[in-house]
Amino acid sequence: MDFADWMWMDYFVSMFTVGIGVALLATGIFTSYFGAGKSQQIGFILLFLGLVAIIVSYILAFDTVEFVEPIFDSDLFIEALISGVSALAGMIIGMFAILFVLMKVDTVDDLEDLDLEDLEDLDLDEELKKLEEELNQADDNSENEEEE
Amino acid sequence: METSLQDIAIAMGLTGAMLAMLGMGLLIAYYGSSKTRGVGFVFLLFGIVLAYLTVTNFDDVHFGNAFIAFIGGMLGGILGIIAFLVAIIKS
Numbered sequence: 001m002d003f004a005d006w007m008w009m010d011y012f013v014s015m016f017t018v019g020i021g022v023a024l025l026a027t028g029i030f031t032s033y034f035g036a037g038k039s040q041q042i043g044f045i046l047l048f049l050g051l052v053a054i055i056v057s058y059i060l061a062f063d064t065v066e067f068v069e070p071i072f073d074s075d076l077f078i079e080a081l082i083s084g085v086s087a088l089a090g091m092i093i094g095m096f097a098i099l100f101v102l103m104k105v106d107t108v109d110d111l112e113d114l115d116l117e118d119l120e121d122l123d124l125d126e127e128l129k130k131l132e133e134e135l136n137q138a139d140d141n142s143e144n145e146e147e148e
Numbered sequence: 149m150e151t152s153l154q155d156i157a158i159a160m161g162l163t164g165a166m167l168a169m170l171g172m173g174l175l176i177a178y179y180g181s182s183k184t185r186g187v188g189f190v191f192l193l194f195g196i197v198l199a200y201l202t203v204t205n206f207d208d209v210h211f212g213n214a215f216i217a218f219i220g221g222m223l224g225g226i227l228g229i230i231a232f233l234v235a236i237i238k239s
Binding site: 006007008010011012013014015016017018019020021022023024026027028031038039042045046050076078079080081082083084086087088089090091092093094095097098101102105 | 167191216224
């Protein structure tokens with residue numbers, strides 16, 4: 001494995017411009033489709049700028065225009081693109097795997113700990129009578145205090 | 149650069165999955181409840197296994213450059229989204 005031989009221009013800068021282009025293109029499509037009025041115009045501008053960024057990176061990597069000298073190596077550009085896309089795809093797959101497992105695992109605290117037998121034995125009528133008695137006692141106490 | 153594109157794709161795909169597993173595993177193991185914490189530790193273990201597999205099986209892949217390509221793409225994407233937000237907020 002070789003970590004020392006960095007090629008910032010061919011790998012980092014090329015993917016940086018492609019990343020800007022893709023983001024502007026995606027947000028431009030979104031805004032021009034769902035936006036209205038001024039925001040729709042901004043969407044078209046973003047769409048145009050995104051297309052320009054992608055076309056410029058393509059021209060700078062592949063010798064397609066006569067009077068423009070390519071600054072990125074075309075083979076390395078392809079390698080960089082595949083690296084970026086694969087890493088992104090791997091991250092997305094990993095995230096989906098994590099979400100899938102988390103949804104399948106029972107994350108709620110155990111209901112077994114709750115003693116349901118106590119609830120079954122609970123007599124609601126008795127509880128209501130007790131409550132009424134307590135309330136009556138409280139009322140009597142307050143009336144006695146007022147009389148004094 | 150004699151690396152095949154297939155090797156790069158598999159190695160970087162595994163690297164991406166490894167990053168997701170390690171990152172999310174760490175978060176879940178630290179902040180998770182008593183039940184999810186165990187799952188977080190399993191993810192951390194998976195991440196370490198993936199890292200070992202990637203490092204041992206893809207000797208000819210230049211990970212440094214592949215990684216800066218990925219980071220460059222991410223940074224470019226973030227910058228593009230910031231540009232979109234600035235354009236929308238300023239309009």
